[in-house]
Amino acid sequence: MTKAPTPKPATAQGATPAGDRIAKVLSRAGIASRREAERMIEAGEVAVNGKVIDSPALNIGPNDRVTVRGEPVGQPEPARLWLYYKPEGLVTSASDEKGRETVFDHLPEDMPRVMSVGRLDLNSEGLLLLTNDGELKRRLELPSTGWLRKYRVRVKGNPTDPDLEPLRRGITVEGEKFLPMSVVLDRHQGANAWLTIGLREGRNREIRRAINEIGLIVNRLIRISYGPFRLNELQPGQVEEIRPRILRDQLGLTGEASDDLAGAKPAGKPALRRPAKPRSMDSSDPAKRTHTGPTGKFAPRSHASDAKGGKPAAPRAEGAAKPRFSTASAKPDTRPDAPAKPRSFGTAATKTAPRASASQPKRESQPRPVAAGPRPSSKPAAKPGAGPKGPPRGAPAGPKGAPRKPKQR
Structure with missing residues (x-):
């Protein structure tokens, strides 16, 4: 019949180390800092496996039972850190021999047992770090951090x-x-x-x-x-816990860490942005941009529509008359030897000529000489040497049935 294994006793100084030092265990459990834990041990307030110890030179393992003033010490909790706005007139120490109020007297009741990282004197105020982990407290107070x-x-x-x-x-x-x-x-x-x-x-x-x-x-x-932790918008007496991810990131930094991570919330996924609308090559000219301008109207169409017979996009000169466009060809002359020529888009030149733009210099108006004889016709003249071969078909008859003679230029 085999005997049940008995728990290994705590290892004293000089033996093979097993586990952690008793002061470190108390510090990790949030009981006190290492120095305070050593003083508690020397004062006979700590017992291991029912036996009071008087020296901090003791390593304990996970199976050892530790009590402080008769109260059992639980398993170490994950390290946590809080930002606290210390008001003026409070003492930073856990207890004051003069009976003055301490910062721990004004903390929320639901907070665990915590320790201060560093100190602020009685008449000072502002940011004070609090933690439940003595090892974290010691690490943040070391001058080697350079914070x-x-x-x-x-x-x-x-x-x-x-x-x-x-x-x-x-x-x-x-x-x-x-x-x-x-x-x-x-x-x-x-x-x-x-x-x-x-x-x-x-x-x-x-x-x-x-x-x-x-x-x-x-x-x-x-x-x-x-260091990287800031007071931010805290008011006197308020407490804010640092998120675990930020605490984990900052503990991996030394020196003056990036200040913008202090007390910030974890960054979420970046918002998706819509791709920017394409602009024309000359974006300096608002009239050439493809998006709507300040007036809410679209810019003129591109010249690709001109190839399809659409209206050209080039704007007219200021004050110019609107030209008339036609997709149909002019009627050809019905005379046998007359070539087919397209008709002019306008009527008489004196009536349809567009006015010059304001940017062009004005010409002096001079009377146009008028040739003697009948008014010239807009129709093309017959070829030289070709005699009249009769009126064109459809020409109106003269006063007594005689055909009307063609006008000469």
């Missing part, structure tokens, strides 16, 4: 841009050397001035101490971004 933290700072006084140059070079305060800051003088407002300051480290009251060193006093300080 830029931006602040909007209101100072008392009217500094000039050269006055802020020591902050850009890196100032030393009470023997402590600060890294160079990015400082922009935004505007003056009465007796105050607004600055935008960016830094890549999070020392205690760093901005206030540096500003005070150059002779100015900070009377308002708002953190507006932390």
